[in-house]
Amino acid sequence: MRVLALQHVPFEGPARLRHWCAERGHALTIFPAYGGVPLPPWETADLVVVLGGPMSVHDAAQYPWMGPEKRWLAGALEGGHPVLGVCLGAQMIAEVSGATVRRSPNREIGWFPIEIERSGLPWTLDFPRRLEVMHWHGETFEIPRGMNRFASSEACANQAFVSDDGRTLGLQCHFEWDIETASALIDQCAGELDGGTWVQRSADILAGFTRNDPARYLWPLLDGMISKAVHPKEGRDA
Secondary structure: OOEEEEEEOOOOOOOOHHHHHHOOOEEEEEEEHHHHHOOOOOOHHOOEEEOOOOOOOOOOOOEEEEEEEHHHHHHHHHHOEEEEEEHHHHHHHHHOOOOEEEEEEEEEEEEEEEOOOOOHHHOOOOOEEEEEEEEEEEEEOOOOEEEEEEEEEOOOOOOEEOOOOOOOEEEEEOOOOOOOHHHHHHOOOHHHOOOOOOOOOOOHHHHHHOOOOHHHHHHHHHHHOOOOOOHHHHHOOO
16 A cells, blocks of 8 residues: 655654554655645545644645645545544644634643543544553644544543544544654754643653553554555545
């Protein structure tokens, strides 16, 4: 299968998504959406992954690439193409789907638990009810119409949504990060670690990778999504 990952800053890449593709034998293309080059047709990929970034979905005037990417993403979603959005990517899915993206009441940075709502999942997943995962966000989304919430946290009610057919998945939290990605964000965005109820110190963030591996939950989610992916030449009748 062909996986296309849209990257928004050089220091926040696909991380553990790269390992999943290697283990499953999928071809991964990483596209720098911020680079000023037109996006490739979404039909050329079997799964689109829209990665995170420190900017807001409301910053299109500051980032000229954002408007075209949103239109491109809307086309992929309207076409029923499998799309995974992470953090900024999930917020972009929400916005182009007509849902509100706004400043969160609580900035959430670090390792905090989420609660899984199994009734919202279109796949059978052997997940514990409560997972400790990595967060780094100051905004939040409403659940888009026609999609189901399947995760929440104390600081942020809407952590994840999925469509009934399993082809659209939005994750506010980071299942895909590794310690190298977190280190890069700490270097580039250290000013955001200025304290708060839901903001951890950099040392605690990095230490969290020694006891947590949320990627083990990312694999089943991606496997579920890819099972919904249909090559364009075969049509979209699933």
